[in-house]
Amino acid sequence: MGISAGWRRGTARDRTLTSSAMTTWSTPDFWLGMILLTLFAVRLGLFPTGGIEDPSSGATGVEKLLDQAWHMALPCLTLAIAYVGEFALVMRSSILDVVREDYLTLARAKGLRDTDVRNRHAVRNALLPSTALIAINFGFVLSGAIAVETVFSWPGLGLLTTEALRGPDLPMLQGLFLVFSASVIVFNLFADLLYPFLDPRVRYA
């Protein structure tokens, strides 16, 4: 979405995408979860209201997995909507950065079609900031999910954090904080190791 917005900057599509991305960015993620929960689980009854699986079903194997996926749908949707805006904005601004580069003019001069110029030349170069963001966000999704997990009573690290807070269980909080920080560091390391494959310029630097 960011790609298409940045490529045709200032058009109606760019404006709609940018403003909706900014709106989802401004939304507290747990509040979005509350709205989705009432809409799809309470009002329409399409999804379960919380938990990781149906405790009474006693299903095993594939059925158990399906049950868990069913319970996972709404929390995942919530986090996805909450974060897609940020990705779109970052992608848009990095596309805007490369759009003015000489190698795009060269690519057009070679007679490449507009979509080829975009997909093979612009996007590859604009991917770097997004990769960094994905890495950072892995850690932040872990921690950002604290409030969302609470809303959907999803028994993960986030819900554990909230329960430790109610205690308050300080050693537990410190341990969780350590896990969150370590995961951010590990994912950042992954991103740094991934860079040279995406961008040869980093390899020779």
Next chain:
Amino acid sequence: MTSIAWERRRRAFRRGWAEYRSDREGIVGLVVLGLFFAVALLAPLLADGSELRAVNTTDNPVWAPPTEFRPLGTDNLGRPIYDQLVYGSQVSLLIGIAATLIAIVIGTVVGVAAGFFGGWTDAVLSRLSEWFLVIPFIPLAIVLAAILGPSLRNIIFVIGVTSWPVTARLIRAQVLTIKQRLYVERSRALGASGAHVMGRHILPNVMPLVIANATLTVPIAILSETTLAFLGLGDPLRVSWGSMLEDAFSAGALGREAWWWYLPPGLCVIAVVLAFTLVGRAIETILDPRLRAGWRG
């Protein structure tokens, strides 16, 4: 000499304002912000604060939808949602702005010091801000708030001391470019001290950037406050939009579909955050011509 500089700055400001007025999104943001600030300042006139305490609401119906009770209905204790919203705006805006002030002051001091002195000062300060930047912000704030205890002052402090690194890095980069300018060199050659150069040349030149950055930090602070309050770390004696959401959630408003309770605070958060972001982006666009639509380098 200073009067000429001030005259030039005043003219630059007027030019900037003229440009700002042509930015429709920026104006919309400014109007929305003005509205919310007016509500926060005039709260005692707009709503009667006494009914925020459950002891005073025994005559009100509980769980009343907007059709049954005044503008926006009541919660499980009979407290009017409208009053909570109005008084909540005070807390949310206060926390957003106060926390941003702390973050901006730390960020500016660190950024200017790192950029200006360079060397090992820069190395130490840059590593420190990188360290803060990488640490997941919400868990850090949660741990700090849990240890310090829930109060308005602590929430402001926690959000303030965890959100300065972005500002520090931006300011540092800006100081590095200003330091290379000719007038700084001339001032140095005339025997100006470090303090003089910093106060007279560096600070005034990073100020616009500081302001733009502050406007973009407030929405993050407000969102953080909402999340912290939702997790039960807000001031228990004051109503904020985040604590309203927490009350609604733990009282089971979701299952009862009491939308009039949890919908308005979220919408208010979105409106304020979006407004601050729009204003900040508009200021940024004025400062950085590359962001202007249709600009070709």
